[in-house]
Amino acid sequence: MITVAVLTLSDKGSRGEREDISGASIEEMLKSIDGVVKHYEILPDEKALIKSKLIEYSDKVDLILTTGGTGLSPRDVTPEATLEVIDREVPGIAEAMRFEGLKKTKRAMLSRAVAGVRGRTLIINLPGSPKAVKENLDVIMDVIPHAIEKIKGDTTECGR
Amino acid sequence: MITVAVLTLSDKGSRGEREDISGASIEEMLKSIDGVVKHYEILPDEKALIKSKLIEYSDKVDLILTTGGTGLSPRDVTPEATLEVIDREVPGIAEAMRFEGLKKTKRAMLSRAVAGVRGRTLIINLPGSPKAVKENLDVIMDVIPHAIEKIKGDTTECGR
Amino acid sequence: MITVAVLTLSDKGSRGEREDISGASIEEMLKSIDGVVKHYEILPDEKALIKSKLIEYSDKVDLILTTGGTGLSPRDVTPEATLEVIDREVPGIAEAMRFEGLKKTKRAMLSRAVAGVRGRTLIINLPGSPKAVKENLDVIMDVIPHAIEKIKGDTTECGR
Numbered sequence: 284m285i286t287v288a289v290l291t292l293s294d295k296g297s298r299g300e301r302e303d304i305s306g307a308s309i310e311e312m313l314k315s316i317d318g319v320v321k322h323y324e325i326l327p328d329e330k331a332l333i334k335s336k337l338i339e340y341s342d343k344v345d346l347i348l349t350t351g352g353t354g355l356s357p358r359d360v361t362p363e364a365t366l367e368v369i370d371r372e373v374p375g376i377a378e379a380m381r382f383e384g385l386k387k388t389k390r391a392m393l394s395r396a397v398a399g400v401r402g403r404t405l406i407i408n409l410p411g412s413p414k415a416v417k418e419n420l421d422v423i424m425d426v427i428p429h430a431i432e433k434i435k436g437d438t439t440e441c442g443r
Numbered sequence: 444m445i446t447v448a449v450l451t452l453s454d455k456g457s458r459g460e461r462e463d464i465s466g467a468s469i470e471e472m473l474k475s476i477d478g479v480v481k482h483y484e485i486l487p488d489e490k491a492l493i494k495s496k497l498i499e500y501s502d503k504v505d506l507i508l509t510t511g512g513t514g515l516s517p518r519d520v521t522p523e524a525t526l527e528v529i530d531r532e533v534p535g536i537a538e539a540m541r542f543e544g545l546k547k548t549k550r551a552m553l554s555r556a557v558a559g560v561r562g563r564t565l566i567i568n569l570p571g572s573p574k575a576v577k578e579n580l581d582v583i584m585d586v587i588p589h590a591i592e593k594i595k596g597d598t599t600e601c602g603r
Numbered sequence: 604m605i606t607v608a609v610l611t612l613s614d615k616g617s618r619g620e621r622e623d624i625s626g627a628s629i630e631e632m633l634k635s636i637d638g639v640v641k642h643y644e645i646l647p648d649e650k651a652l653i654k655s656k657l658i659e660y661s662d663k664v665d666l667i668l669t670t671g672g673t674g675l676s677p678r679d680v681t682p683e684a685t686l687e688v689i690d691r692e693v694p695g696i697a698e699a700m701r702f703e704g705l706k707k708t709k710r711a712m713l714s715r716a717v718a719g720v721r722g723r724t725l726i727i728n729l730p731g732s733p734k735a736v737k738e739n740l741d742v743i744m745d746v747i748p749h750a751i752e753k754i755k756g757d758t759t760e761c762g763r
Contacts, residue, residue: 355533355560355593363531371683373675374534375701375712381535382542382702389586392535393593400675426709433675433713515693515720515753523691541695542702549746552695553753 285431287313288322288340290333292352292361293411297327304413305350312420316428318346328352333364341368341401345431351411353396361408362395369399369406373430376407380419387418394419403434445591447473448482448500450493452512452521453571457487464573465510472580476588478506488512493524501528501561505591511571513556521568522555529559529566533590536567540579547578554579560594605751607633608642608660610653612672612681613731617647624733625670632740636748638666648672653684661688661721665751671731673716681728682715689719689726693750696727700739707738714739723754 289309295301303325310320321344326332333352340347352361366372376398384391394415396408407423409416449469455461463485470480481504486492493512500507512521526532536558544551554575556568567583569576609629615621623645630640641664646652653672660667672681686692696718704711714735716728727743729736 355531355565355590357563357594357596360531371675371680371715373713373715374697375714377534378538378698378701379705379709379712381538382705385539385542389539389583390589392539392583393533393586393590394535395531395533403677405675423709423712426713429710430675430713434677436677515691515725515750517723517754517756520691537694538698541698545699545702549699549743550749552699552743553693553746553750554695555691555693 285313285316285318285346285428286344287318287320287346287348288344289320290336290347290349291325292328292333292349293325294327294358296325305409305411305416308413308416309348309350309409309420312417312424316424318427328358328360330360330364333361334368337364337368337401337406341404341406344404345435346427347404347406348409349406350409350416353394353408353410355393355395359395362397365397365399365406365408369401372397372399373405374398376423380422383422384415384418400434405430405434445473445476445478445506445588446504447478447480447506447508448504449480450496450507450509451485452488452493452509453485454487454518456485465569465571465576468573468576469508469510469569469580472577472584476584478587488518488520490520490524493521494528497524497528497561497566501564501566504564505595506587507564507566508569509566510569510576513554513568513570515553515555519555522557525557525559525566525568529561532557532559534558536583540582543582544575544578563594565590565594605633605636605638605666605748606664607638607640607666607668608664609640610656610667610669611645612648612653612669613645614647614678616645625729625731625736628733628736629668629670629729629740632737632744636744638747648678648680650680650684653681654688657684657688657721657726661724661726664724665755666747667724667726668729669726670729670736673714673728673730675713675715679715682717685717685719685726685728689721692717692719693725694718696743700742703742704735704738720754725750725754
């Protein structure tokens with residue numbers, strides 16, 4: 284079992300003005316890798332609050348998925364909050380999501396998503412729209428179990 | 444209308460020893476997105492000077508395009524100057540330019556271009572050669588108007 | 604002639620518990636660009652030690668290739684050591700290796716390799732497995748001589 288926290292970043296969602304469809308979609312998709320959502324919160328796009336929640340859930344769960352706040356609007360600060368709490372960046376995860384996204388829409392290049400490791404927890408930013416969340420998770424889902432094994436200290440070699 | 448500042452980084456160009464073809468080429472290409480060059484300067488590859496000009500034109504124009512200084516020569520410091528003044532990086536823009544460039548030449552991987560947002564202004568580094576400038580702008584031109592709308596505070600969702 | 608230092612990062616290798624095949628493989632491949640390995644060391648995955656060796660060999664050789672320590676295991680710190688000693692990052696080199704790697708295996712997105720310049724020396728992280736080392740070097744080998752010429756101060760233009 285892979286334990287997961289989902290943080291939905293949305294000013295409107297946190298005020299109850301918009302239903303969060305992405306959260307439910309993520310929960311359903313995670314079943315394919317035996318992922319179980321243990322914590323789920325909808326937060327406004329406040330960098331200090333996002334950072335504190337990322338820190339709170341690190342080491343409590345194997346994986347933190349954020350959704351939203353990765354674009355260019357002035358309130359989009361999820362990548363900055365993430366960069367400030369991770370110990371080690373995993374740039375290839377975000378690159379792969381954008382690279383695959385570019386095959387569908389040029390706007391994929393505007394996702395500023397980052398991914399990285401804090402302690403023993405993998406943190407991955409996903410975009411806000413349910414469609415983009417699904418497409419992005421499809422790209423990376425297969426490697427998540429292996430990534431988490433490594434983060435937890437498995438020392439067998441990847442290339443063997 | 445999208446207002447634009449173009450900064451050409453070239454030691455030789457700033458001394459008048461080389462004509463700047465890239466600047467004129469950029470101006471012509473921007474017409475397709477109703478972009479109008481309001482400021483245009485040729486500067487030597489001096490990091491402090493580049494930074495001060497990027498700061499000066501931020502919030503005055505919607506878009507700052509730099510050309511030159513993105514390579515590996517000791518004097519190439521445009522990416523470093525840009526990284527030091529942006530608030531938020533947009534890594535996918537530079538990735539997309541390199542990724543498309545790789546289809547034509549392996550040397551595309553040596554462009555150290557970065558892109559990001561300072562205040563309400565999008566800043567994008569382009570290479571120095573007129574051919575590479577055209578190829579790189581072709582990759583990203585379509586998403587620039589959308590990116591600028593977002594930066595200015597449009598809160599409608601991308602994925603809808 | 605291109606002078607090269609190869610640093611193999613491996614806790615097991617540094618204790619003599621595992622033969623380093625990647626080092627020999629790199630030496631053979633470098634012949635195609637007239638590269639000669641002048642220094643070769645096997646080091647444990649200790650960030651401070653890796654940094655001191657990267658600093659020691661910078662300006663002594665044209666190219667430092669590291670192998671290993673780019674994954675997600677807690678001991679993998681080669682990218683962090685590299686980021687702390689380079690003056691200027693060359694993100695496209697690592698992107699190109701991952702991008703080509705993704706065509707073969709999704710796990711390629713988990714390589715956290717970075718590349719950059721310290722003084723007059725190009726530093727490139729490679730993965731640890733001999734197979735991945737070969738595949739990654741194949742992607743970038745052709746551009747290394749040009750990159751090194753530029754780093755050394757050749758001011759002719761790439762795009763001409």
